[in-house]
Amino acid sequence: MSLGTLIEKQTRLESVCLYGYKRLISYLIGSLLSQSMSLNILELMYTDFREAQDYQSLALLPSCKNLKSLKIHNCFIPPDERIMPLTSLQQLEEFDFCNEWNPLYPLIQQKFWDELFLNNANTLRKLSLWWVRSDSKDGAKIIESITKRCSKNISILHLPILFTHEILTLFDHCRQLKEFSFSGDDLDANEFLSQLGAFTPTTLRSLTIKDGHSGGWNFTEKSLYSFLSSCQAKLQIMDLTSCSCMTDRHSESQMIIAFFLK
Structure with a gap:
């Protein structure tokens, strides 16, 4: 809670990295709304979103309308519809996703990738994706979606x-x-x-x-x-x-x- 207060006391916070938080991450994400006009870069690393209130807090992030870089590294994110609000971000220039550390959940559903790439087709410049790929079918549609939806400016x-x-x-x-x-x-x-x-x-x-x-x-x-x-x-x-x-x-x-x- 003290970290949330620290975030809210800033006047023009541009970059935040939340590393290794388990539960109550929703409170910290809620505090980011106070910086919604200035926040450009958000990194979520080894963060646990399995609690319902924490996962639902991801729906708040599109309020940060100037978010240009989003990095999600090895987080516990159940692959269901609750992550779909992130696809409404429309100013992303960089999206970085890594899922090597967490074998408990499969890749996020294909609908997420299609909509994220489509909504940011005109702004997305840097794309870094990593997951354990055992054969040509594993995540093939993600690569296909890149070519069809956001390849123009990459x-x-x-x-x-x-x-x-x-x-x-x-x-x-x-x-x-x-x-x-x-x-x-x-x-x-x-x-x-x-x-x-x-x-x-x-x-x-x-x-x-x-x-x-x-x-x-x-x-x-x-x-x-x-x-x-x-x-x-x-x-x-x-x-x-x-x-x-x-x-x-x-x-x-x-x-x-x-x-x-x-």
Whole structure:
């Protein structure tokens, strides 16, 4: 309650991070209404919304009409209709969602993602999503919804494990993409990586490829060279440090890679 009072005493509070609260989170969210005109950034991390009054308090957040960044990391949020009011936020420039810590609840229902992306299609610039993805059907409709509803203005996109056809679809729709990261699960990616450069958006400046849950992409330095040779984007960063397939032979190609990244 003292923290709620502290929030209410502010005159132009712009950013708040609520970390690790269990029960009575509704009181703190209620106090944010006093800052509804100035609040731009809200982070909810390891926060428990299982109590009815706490979950229902999420419906208050759309009153913060100038909220531009919303981050929800590893929170206990039951995936039912009570979270739908968050889709009425219409000024979001950044949405960050991570569900790696909490296996008790599945992903939020697809209706939530469709409406959130649709309502913020003109403002959303940065999208970071992460969940445990075991196969191509797990969350596939979320990725499809990105391409259909909010791809026009996305410039920064961070996603979990992607399958090759999804990467091509995202590249085809997100034509303003500047920063892109994803995980590649166990795959011989030589042929795909060799051809991927021709499909990369010319706006891209940063590309990060990481390992997935059960391994990662396997590719040779020749495939990497082919990708860079055909890539029309002026990449400034290509981060492969989290790819377990990287060897001394790849390292020997760093001078060639640096040439392409100029």
